[in-house]
Amino acid sequence: MSTPLSEPSVAAFDLPDHALDGVGSRPFGIYVHVPFCATRCGYCDFNTYTAGELGTSASPQSWLEGLRRELDAGAALLGRDGRTVPPAQTVFVGGGTPSLLGGDGLADVLAAVRSSFGLTPGAEVTTESNPESTSPEFFAAIRAAGYTRVSLGMQSAAQHVLKVLDRTHTPGRAVAAAREARTAGFGHVNLDMIYGTPGERDEDLDATLDAVLDAGVDHVSAYSLIVEDGTALARRVRRGELPAPDDDVLAARYERIDARLAAAGLGWYEVSNWSLPGAECRHNIGYWDGGDWWGAGPGAHSHVGGVRWWNVKHPARYADRLASGVLPVADSEVLTAEDRHVERVMLVLRLRTGMPLSDLRPDERLAAERVAADGLLERVGDRLALTDRGRLLADGVIRDILS
Numbered sequence: 001m002s003t004p005l006s007e008p009s010v011a012a013f014d015l016p017d018h019a020l021d022g023v024g025s026r027p028f029g030i031y032v033h034v035p036f037c038a039t040r041c042g043y044c045d046f047n048t049y050t051a052g053e054l055g056t057s058a059s060p061q062s063w064l065e066g067l068r069r070e071l072d073a074g075a076a077l078l079g080r081d082g083r084t085v086p087p088a089q090t091v092f093v094g095g096g097t098p099s100l101l102g103g104d105g106l107a108d109v110l111a112a113v114r115s116s117f118g119l120t121p122g123a124e125v126t127t128e129s130n131p132e133s134t135s136p137e138f139f140a141a142i143r144a145a146g147y148t149r150v151s152l153g154m155q156s157a158a159q160h161v162l163k164v165l166d167r168t169h170t171p172g173r174a175v176a177a178a179r180e181a182r183t184a185g186f187g188h189v190n191l192d193m194i195y196g197t198p199g200e201r202d203e204d205l206d207a208t209l210d211a212v213l214d215a216g217v218d219h220v221s222a223y224s225l226i227v228e229d230g231t232a233l234a235r236r237v238r239r240g241e242l243p244a245p246d247d248d249v250l251a252a253r254y255e256r257i258d259a260r261l262a263a264a265g266l267g268w269y270e271v272s273n274w275s276l277p278g279a280e281c282r283h284n285i286g287y288w289d290g291g292d293w294w295g296a297g298p299g300a301h302s303h304v305g306g307v308r309w310w311n312v313k314h315p316a317r318y319a320d321r322l323a324s325g326v327l328p329v330a331d332s333e334v335l336t337a338e339d340r341h342v343e344r345v346m347l348v349l350r351l352r353t354g355m356p357l358s359d360l361r362p363d364e365r366l367a368a369e370r371v372a373a374d375g376l377l378e379r380v381g382d383r384l385a386l387t388d389r390g391r392l393l394a395d396g397v398i399r400d401i402l403s
Contacts, residue, residue, distance in 0.1 A: 013077070013309065013327045013329045016334065018305065019305030020080075021305060023292060024086040026290065027282075027285075027291030027292070028088060028089055028293065029089060029091065029286045029291065029293040030090070030091045030117060030296065031294070031301075031302075032296050032297050033094060033095060034063075034093060034096040034101060035315050036049060036054075036095065036097060037100070039168055041165055042232035043227070043228065044228075044231065045228035045230060045231050047298060048096045054315065054316070058318075060101060065319065066322040069323070070311075071113060071115075072116045074116065074294045087123075089123055089282070089286070090286060091110065092126045093109055096128075097128075099127070099129035099138065100130075103145070124283060126148070127142060127149075130152075134181075136180045139180050139183075148186070149281070150178075150190070151189075151192065152177050152190065153167075154174035154175075154191045154211070156171070156194065157171045157175075157208040157210070158201075158204035164197050166232065174191060178191060179215060188218055188279055189215075190281070191212050191221075193208060193221065194222075195222060195253040197245075198242040199242075205256060206256075209257065218276040219266075219276070220261055221274075224250045224254065254392060255392070262274075267352070268352055270350050289348065290347075298318040299312070299313040306340055307332060310331060311328045312328045345359070345401060345402055349397070353383065354383040367403070368384055371397055372384070376390035377390055
């Protein structure tokens, strides 16, 4: 029988006392990483594993046992020396494919969070799901367990685009799943889109947007396709089988998405995210606005009070470390004041609310004025925010200000 992680003997990760100052006064969330996938999508470079890749080295059961241990240890660490353990204001279960755990498995995940950190009243609890591994019974089960929000990976309504991405669901399944989630009582449902896939036409994007809007969701995330090194898609592009995404096409597609969603009442609140008023993802806003979070699971990253750490990646090693009575931390770093400033500019400027001018240094304000003169930033009261054209060049705007 393994040693309970709440015992002092397992304090193998030295979180400095200063990191715990103010914990609970900032937004605090829990991210849970589910590393399992039925198949590997060609564009994905996330820390995920198929059953064939894992063999008998790890299973959902060993992962869940490790997760319980890590969450208990995390609560003990943040609550050390008589401090109050911060309850989670938001929970986000991502992956991977969390819906492969089924309704009972996801209920167990949330029960582990409740048992360790606890939840604040009205906490936002999200799970990602693959449309093909959901059903009306699945949505009813996770709604009954306490989940309040579902994020479904749609990517595209065009079959040939899904084929390039190695997605296995049929084009209409994501819309059907979104409706099933709403019928089960979910007021907040997100659909993920990917645009700019080789072979995608304007009419394919329009069909995807038609389907998204027909689903009646209150949140949409739309990401331009990025060809990540080491993926099957990158190898196909390198061999010349597929063209690389074109920046001009990506910009035109983004404008098309923004116009359609805005006309339907879904306003942008972060460069890649749109929602109805009040339906913004509170968990992700916590990331962008300097909150704290405990990331549990293989490869998950955490941040508390300017200290960041990340777990070992392989599920078997993750479970083994926890079973032996130590946290599965692979490495950590203490962010300097400069690190934190740079990250704040990089993240907050992507939000529609923009950034207070007072957060910028004198040289950065001068740079921001030059960018504003080019029509990429605008002054909104005492804040700077991206213009519509600035959103298309957000990364460049941020680089110009920081340089």
